Amino acid sequence: MSGAVKFDQVSKQFGDLQALNNVSFEVEEGSFFGLLGPNGAGKSTLINAMSSLVRPTSGCISVMGHDVIRDYRQARRALGLVPQELISDPFFSIRELLRVQSGYFGLRGKAQWAWVDELLERLALTEKANAETQQLSGGMKRRVLIAMALVHKPQVLVLDEPTAGVDVDLRRTLWEFARELHTAGHTIILTTHYLEEAEALCDRVAIMQKGEVKALEKTQALLARHPYRYLRITLPEHNPKTINLTSELQLRLVEREASACLFRVEKSISMEVILGWLQENGLNIKDLSTRDASLEEVFLDLTEVKA
Amino acid sequence: MNWYGCWAFFVKEVRRFYSVVVQTIFAPVVSTLLFLLIFGQVIEARIDSFSGLTYSQFLIPGLVMMAILQNAFSNSSSSIIQSKMYGNLTFVLVSPISPLELYIAFIGAAVLRGLAVGLGVLVVGWLWFDLQWYSVSWVVLFAVLSAALMGGVGLIAGILSEKYDHLAAFQNFVIIPLTFLSGVFYSIHALPEFWQTLSHFNPFFYMVDGFRYGFYASSDVSVYLSLAVTLAFLLVVTVINLILLLKGVKIRH
Structure with missing residues (x-):
């Protein structure tokens, strides 16, 4: 073209x-x-x-x-x-x-x-x-x-x-x-x-x-080039506002919601490692989902973090 | 040349002032005729005649020219500043119309409006008073050139003004004084020598004087000098406008 x-x-x-x-x-x-x-x-x-x-x-x-x-x-x-x-x-x-x-x-x-x-x-x-x-x-x-x-x-x-x-x-x-x-x-x-x-x-x-x-x-x-994926866990028995997380997860915590936590995790870290961290914290997970970054997140990463 | 684009813009400009014809044509005709009523009827008996003319006969060509000058100025100046304020100048600026074509269209519409108001004043004056017509050619020539010149001055003022206030200041402190001091209401020979000399530096004086020559074959200065001064100023105003439009001063960034 x-x-x-x-x-x-x-x-x-x-x-x-x-x-x-x-x-x-x-x-x-x-x-x-x-x-x-x-x-x-x-x-x-x-x-x-x-x-x-x-x-x-x-x-x-x-x-x-x-x-x-x-x-x-x-x-x-x-x-x-x-x-x-x-x-x-x-x-x-x-x-x-x-x-x-x-x-x-x-x-x-x-x-x-x-x-x-x-x-x-x-x-x-x-x-x-x-x-x-x-x-x-x-x-x-x-x-x-x-x-x-x-x-x-x-x-x-x-x-x-x-x-x-x-x-x-x-x-x-x-x-x-x-x-x-x-x-x-x-x-x-x-x-x-x-x-x-x-x-x-x-x-x-x-x-x-x-x-x-x-x-x-x-x-x-x-x-696809964005180096992070997003991991969301839903917790029925804990109040996400009060739970204590180990340093690996605390470092990657983006947002705490009413009954869920959102983490930004490097794509280079395998899911096996991530699941290990979750187990270490003894969290009773009701649901877990991952997704790639949205354009908004890429945009913010490029324009805010490096600004 | 994008002649149809130029024509389309000219027609748009004409339709713009025609859509408010009471404000743009009838009102200026009436307000100019009030001068004729006041000066012509009330003062005439107390003023000596000019070269064998009654004061009203002398006054009418001046008033017609004043109407032409002020309305040609108003048309282009108000059009461009409104377009800037409403933002619709963008539509023209992104179109394939050149600065020269824009200028021709703006001036064409200003001339038309100036002549329309001038004709309204002239017709009423002609019905009331005994006007002489020495040379229609001189009358038309000065009417068109002067309207074009003032349309160009209005365009410059509209381009450079950033708000209505700037334009009003230009109109009230430059255009109206120069018009009133141009010999519309008097012959400059009736003025003290200092003011006579000063009047020769007022370009409006030559437009009024040349226009009046077309009616009565008499003028304060040679009609050819008036024509030369009018043409020279028209040339200067045209060059300034083309530079402003080419550079996009205050309309492109």
């Missing part, structure tokens, strides 16, 4: 703040790519640089082979941005906004208006097509932004925290819609604070911190 988006040594300085520091990576064509990081990591700056809303201090960015500065018209035709901030326009209805946006890309006529109506239908906005943006809820405004980004059928769609502040139902609907777009051939770049979202949707992720890329891998490879 070729690169849909290429970042080549991209840096951005805002006064004393180094928002991006020599960022280089590629997003493969057809991939569902997650861009993760804590607040202030540089995710939105990177996305805005890709969309020409931010000018990099140095470095190059190309979208579908088109430089976003030198060949900006082609780059912008290939890119659809769903911005993080909710945007409104008090002078136009939703349908008018979509038609106006089509015009900016030189698109008009029956086929384009049919596509606008299809977008309204697909995003459950048909009933509100003649309403103005101020009359819409936050979730509906979010869907309008997605429709705006899709009017010109871009090959690459950037979703900057699309599910921030939306309810669970709408979040699921947006996930489904994003999956449909990906299946239809769009390259999707997603930033999100919901790591379960990235884990469920993205085939590859980059984790950013302080303007630098800390990790860049296939999601499953990143999870």
Whole structure:
């Protein structure tokens, strides 16, 4: 697969703040790519640089082979941005906004208006097509932004925290819609604070911190590479708040719950050894389960522990 | 060139001010005509005539030009600052419209609104008073160039302003004083020498004077000097706007 988006040594300085520091990576064509990081990591700056809303201090960015500065018209035709901030326009209805946006890309006529109506239908906005943006809820405004980004059928769609502040139902609907777009051939770049979202949707992720890329891998490879597994024991007869554990377990205890304990254990330690520790403590175990780290745990490990 | 994109943005800008036509066209026409009522009717009898014209005849072209200048400025400045405040400027910035195409569309809409308000004032003035038409070409030329110039000034002010307060300050402390001191209400020959000299440094004076020449074939300075000054300022304003839009000053980061 070729690169849909290429970042080549991209840096951005805002006064004393180094928002991006020599960022280089590629997003493969057809991939569902997650861009993760804590607040202030540089995710939105990177996305805005890709969309020409931010000018990099140095470095190059190309979208579908088109430089976003030198060949900006082609780059912008290939890119659809769903911005993080909710945007409104008090002078136009939703349908008018979509038609106006089509015009900016030189698109008009029956086929384009049919596509606008299809977008309204697909995003459950048909009933509100003649309403103005101020009359819409936050979730509906979010869907309008997605429709705006899709009017010109871009090959690459950037979703900057699309599910921030939306309810669970709408979040699921947006996930489904994003999956449909990906299946239809769009390259999707997603930033999100919901790591379960990235884990469920993205085939590859980059984790950013302080303007630098800390990790860049296939999601499953990143999870598999994590050196810990999680062990949860349920105890019917003991109060987990009061039991005394030997040092091996105490050292690895992550969380005590009402009737359970959660341990983070190195993958290099065999299950036989772990069971031996449990026996040493004389615990009457009702249930025991293990699991690999979630993306959230990997994320926290990369961004908090090493911070 | 993305001409259709430019056209689409121009149409959007026109529809934006047309959707609030009472506020953007009718109200400025009425408020400008109040000047005509007050100055023209109340003061006329106490003021000597200008080159054989009644004061109202002299005043109307000035008021028309004042309406054109202020409304062309208001259109582009309010449009861009509203777009920044509501965030919808992003839609344009991520589209394949070039800085030049953006500028043309902004200025086109500002000219249209300025001319619409100016025409409203002119028609009413023409119905009430005996206007002379020496040269429609000079009238139209100065009307269009001046509206374009002020549309450009409004765009600069809107781009550089970070909030409505900044824009209001620019309008109240720069645009309105320069308009009122441009010879709209008087001939600069009626001023003391110092103020006459100072008036020659006010670019608005040349726009008003050249426009008035189109009606009465008389002006305070040569119409060609007025045209040259207006064109020179339009060129400067255009270059500044294109630099601001190309660099993305205050609109891209």
